[in-house]
Amino acid sequence: MQATPTPSPPTTTQVRLTALVLAGTLCAVAAGAVLTAGPAHAGVLADVSASQVAAQQAAIAAVQQGTEAERTAKGLDQLHREAALDAVAQKWSDRMAARSDGGAGGSALVHSTSEPAYDYSRTMPAGWRGAAENIAYNSGSGAAMQQMWMGSAGHRANIDNGAFDSVGYGISYDRAGRMWGTVVFGDYYAGAWAGTPSPSPSSSPSASPSATGAAVPTSVVKGDDRYRTGVALAAKVASAPTSAVLVSGERLVDSVPAAPLAKKLGGPLLLTTSGGLSPAVAEMLRATPSIRSVVVVGGEASVSPRVVSELQALGLSVARVAGADRYATALAVAARPELAGSTTAYVARGSGSLADAVAVGGTAAALGAPVLLAPPRAAEVPTALAAAVSGRTVVVVGGAASVPADVATALGADQRLSGDDRYGTAAAVADHAVAKGVATKRVLVASGDDARLADALVSGAAGQVVLLVRPSGWGTATTAWLTGHQVAEALVVGGSTPTR
Incomplete structure (x- = not known):
């Protein structure tokens, strides 16, 4: 799907990189100032079927594999997948899908920074030095969504940002079957993680x-x-x-x-x-x-x-x-x-x-x-x-x-x-x-x-x-x-x- 890129306003006064917003299909934004953690939020969708769960996990795996392949090709370190960031990304994907079901349709594609209770820069664990968020929706697969992000300069810049070392993924579906995706990136050298790291095929926890x-x-x-x-x-x-x-x-x-x-x-x-x-x-x-x-x-x-x-x-x-x-x-x-x-x-x-x-x-x-x-x-x-x-x-x-x-x-x-x-x-x-x-x-x-x-x-x-x-x-x-x-x-x- 083609879309016209327009500049995305920075969410803070210290941005890590220039991001683009692609209206209707994709959005990317980056932040660079540590903000106070906001309130957590409960899950939105209660009627998720077993087939949707399987499809969701397959889509997330496809996005993760695409991200890892891109960073390998660029000679960059792999990102460490964190359960805490998965939760932040998943909650916003759930929220976008729920807003779509509520009548917003494609206009539900807005960054989590638009709602303080979901704002990724507020709800991700404290201690980050840089962060970014990619969002998108489509009616296809996780691999197709990853290709959408790869085709956009702003989204790809987040994927290829060598400063980022951590990531979380979220996928949700609205009742029309459209897939809503969120990826949250973080740079966490000096901060310890709250919660248990989520395993991924190429990562493991750090030293103690x-x-x-x-x-x-x-x-x-x-x-x-x-x-x-x-x-x-x-x-x-x-x-x-x-x-x-x-x-x-x-x-x-x-x-x-x-x-x-x-x-x-x-x-x-x-x-x-x-x-x-x-x-x-x-x-x-x-x-x-x-x-x-x-x-x-x-x-x-x-x-x-x-x-x-x-x-x-x-x-x-x-x-x-x-x-x-x-x-x-x-x-x-x-x-x-x-x-x-x-x-x-x-x-x-x-x-x-x-x-x-x-x-x-x-x-x-x-x-x-x-x-x-x-x-x-x-x-x-x-x-x-x-x-x-x-x-x-x-x-x-x-x-x-x-x-x-x-x-x-x-x-x-x-x-x-x-x-x-x-x-x-x-x-x-x-x-x-x-x-x-x-x-x-x-x-x-x-x-x-x-x-x-x-x-x-x-x-x-x-x-x-x-x-x-x-x-x-x-x-x-x-x-x-x-x-x-x-x-x-x-x-x-x-x-x-x-x-x-």
């Missing part, structure tokens, strides 16, 4: 250092956001470094191969916003005169020329390592003199979840070996990747669902490290590290959630074992590994608040 059952002393390194956490960890990684490696904190797929390079250079792995140098990083670089050079990993879409200019303005020499895509960027890092002589290469999936690739970063860094990324199908294995691993011991990280058997065969894999899930795979990598002589007196632990892998990524530069954890207990595999090894300290990177 007090939840481990293993009798291992823990300490915490964290900052107010991923950029400051990286800076805080830098002091633990190297003293008086002469170099640093800088990567995007918004497009982690280009950042995954960087940990072994940072370790070889004897410097920290730092994160920056793509559009400009993170203030926390700029402050750290000014305060560390021993750092004279910075290696930027990733193309200009990941780390913009403006960032490079700001680094040079600080008197630093800057070199960029990048390729045409994520696979080529990893190969370019592996070709650096610091890593080119390694006889081993670790290979993990380069699409979808990056948890396995991040988990092997510390071990690869300790052993001076590169981390390369594999495509999902053997037919897509680049010739350059096959050539890069030829003659090396190839260690595949992750199960067959992550790196299929035909891909492993095409790469001449010698060994596979995997577990029942990402936590078990991280433990399998840790066992491999021990077998290779990597010290385990101290190990690093960080969130294994897809939306919050940045802390685990920067942890890899320490060149130590990195384990992935969840909130309510660190999981059987992680706890068993900590209990079964002589670990003097577990250094929790990111702390007990939701870490991304």
Whole structure:
């Protein structure tokens, strides 16, 4: 359905991005100021049939899958689906459907900010730093609704916003059978969630250092956001470094191969916003005169020329390592003199979840070996990747669902490290590290959630074992590994608040 886009007025004086309103079919709006939580609201529709419930869940799944596919294609972190945001989105979808049944019809398509009791910016859990809402109605499927949002610049900007780390979905139906959809996005680094997170296929809860059952002393390194956490960890990684490696904190797929390079250079792995140098990083670089050079990993879409200019303005020499895509960027890092002589290469999936690739970063860094990324199908294995691993011991990280058997065969894999899930795979990598002589007196632990892998990524530069954890207990595999090894300290990177 075609519609004419018109400007959408901001809901607050601090907007996160420019949004558009498409009259009659779609609306998108963004907010950027923390507001006081408003009253909750009871469900509107009581006569929902079992078939409608099934259709609703299928539609939500289609929208979620479409969102995840888009963010994967853009190299962005996956969003963490939260039950609290699901509730906010569902209540507004119910409300729009009820208003349509009440005679409003298509004019019921208005943002929740029009009714204070439903206003997403008031009713979503406190602690957010940025938020947005997409709404739409149609007579088709969830996939069709997602395509409507993807076809609108304002809605797609919300989906592609790298600052957002959390999401909630709601779908409801009016009596004419029309589907009303709401998606609520949030940026929640510093605020703990009220309620229980809702599971999604690619996410899991975040880290909590007090939840481990293993009798291992823990300490915490964290900052107010991923950029400051990286800076805080830098002091633990190297003293008086002469170099640093800088990567995007918004497009982690280009950042995954960087940990072994940072370790070889004897410097920290730092994160920056793509559009400009993170203030926390700029402050750290000014305060560390021993750092004279910075290696930027990733193309200009990941780390913009403006960032490079700001680094040079600080008197630093800057070199960029990048390729045409994520696979080529990893190969370019592996070709650096610091890593080119390694006889081993670790290979993990380069699409979808990056948890396995991040988990092997510390071990690869300790052993001076590169981390390369594999495509999902053997037919897509680049010739350059096959050539890069030829003659090396190839260690595949992750199960067959992550790196299929035909891909492993095409790469001449010698060994596979995997577990029942990402936590078990991280433990399998840790066992491999021990077998290779990597010290385990101290190990690093960080969130294994897809939306919050940045802390685990920067942890890899320490060149130590990195384990992935969840909130309510660190999981059987992680706890068993900590209990079964002589670990003097577990250094929790990111702390007990939701870490991304």
